[in-house]
Amino acid sequence: VEYFLASAKTSFHRWGSDDLRSIRPLRLAALTDLSEQLILGDSFVKRKENFFFTSTIPASTAICLLGLSTVKFISMARRVVEISGHIIDSLLLAKILDLIVSLGAEFKILEVRIGQRRADRSYARIQIDAPTPEILAQVVAKIGEHGALPVTIDDAVAPENARAR
Amino acid sequence: MSRSRQSDRGRAGAQWEALRRILSLELGISLEVVDAESGLPDMVFTANAGVVWKNKFIASRFRHDVRQREAPFFEAWFRQHNFEIVHLPPEYYFEGEGDLLRCGEVWFAGYHIRSDVLAHQRAAEIIEKEILSLELTSDWFYHLDTCFCPLSDHQAIFFPAAFDSYARKVLENNIPDLIAVSTAEAERFACNAIVAGNSVVMNSECPTIRSDLQRAGFRVLETPLDEFIKAGGSAKCLVLTIG
DSSP states (O other): OOEEEEESOOOOSOSOHHHHHTSOHHHHHHOOSTTOEEEETTEEEEEETTEEEESSSOHHHHHHHHTOTTEEEOOSEEEEEEEEESTTTTOHHHHHHHHHHHTTOEEEEEEEEOOSSTTSOEEEEEEEEESSHHHHHHHHHHHHTTTOEEEOSTTOSOOGGGSOO | OOOSSOOOHHHHHHHHHHHHHIIIIISOOOOOOOOOOTTOGGGGOGGGSEEEETTEEEEOBOSSHHHHTTHHHHHHHHHHTTOEEEEOOTTSOBOGGGSEEEETTEEEEEESSSSOHHHHHHHHHHHTSOEEEEEBOOSTTOSGGGTEEEOSSSEEEEOGGGBOHHHHHHHHHHOSEEEEOOHHHHHTTTTSOEEETTEEEEESOOHHHHHHHHHTTOEEEEEOOHHHHTTTOOTGGGOOOOO
C-alpha cells in the first residue's frame, strides 16, 4: 500500500523529531477518515483515503523523520513563477516571498541571479506549493500584482533575455 | 484624475497662468505648452503623458479610458518635436512622470494603483538605470508624484502613509535625507511640487513643510492651486520635464 502525505498548513517545525518518531506507520494507517486524527500537542494528522494531512510540518520532513519508505509526498498544488528586474533593492523579492508564506503556501527558490551593478537586473524562479488549488490561485494572483509571472514546470528555464546582465 | 468636486474653469485658468508666470518669469524655466483638446480636461496634467529620457519619449498607457484618448495628442506633439516615441508593452499600464521620478542616480516608480510594476522593468531597460518600484496604498495618493518629491540627489519629501512598509524601507535605504509631510499638508498635495534648482513651487497653505524646506535651504514659492486639487493634481502634475 502506498500512502500520500500532504501538508495542510505551512507552519514549520512545531513538531520535534522525537514526536515524529513516536508516530508509527501502523498508527497512521489506523486512521480511517478525516473525522479521526492523531494529536500531538497542538498538531494533528488526519487521513482521507490514501492521503494524510499534517497540520503543522512540511510533509517531506515528516516522511524523512518517520522513515516510511512506502509513503510518498505529493504537493496539493504547485506552480513555478519567475520575477526579474530590480527586485532586490526594491524589496520586491522579499515582499513576494513574505506574501507566499502569509497566504498559507510554501516556496522554494529554484534559481536566483543577482545583477552585478546597480543598473543590472536580477532574476528569481520560485516554486510555490500550496495545500489547495484555491490557495495556490490566490497566491499566484496576489504576487502577480507585484511582478511574479507563472511559468509551466516543463519550461521553467529562464529565457536568455531575462538573465541578469 | 477625477474627483467628485467640480473645478471652477475661470479660477483654474487663473491659477494655471499664475503657475506659468512663476515658472517662466521668476525661475526662468523654458516652457512649451501643449494645446488643450476638447473633451479631455485632464490633459492639463501633462506629467502623466509619459517620460522623457534624452531624445526618447516613453509614452504612457493610461489605465482609464478617458485619459487613454489623450495619448495620441501627446505623442503627436513629441513626434513633431523630433523625439523618438517609445511604447511599453501594451498589456501594462504606465502613467508617465506621475509614477516615475528620479532622485540622484536612482529612479523611483509607483505602482499598484495606476501603473503596473512590470511596466517599470521595460522602462528600466530603456533608460538603463535602476528603477525601484514602490507600492502605493492610498487611492488619494494614486500617483507617486502626489506623495513623493525628490529635492536633490540625496533629499526628498514624502508622505509615509501613502506607501506600504516595503516601499518606506526602500526610500529610507536609498535617500539619506527624507522629510515627512503631515497628513493635512499631504492632502493639499504638498508633495506635488516642482523643484528647480534650489526653488520649490507648491500649492499654498502648507506652512509646516514650507518651514521645513526653508530650514533645509530651499526657496519656497507658493501659489494657490485648489481648483486642480479638486481634480486630483497640483503643481507637479501640471508639468512634464522635457529637458
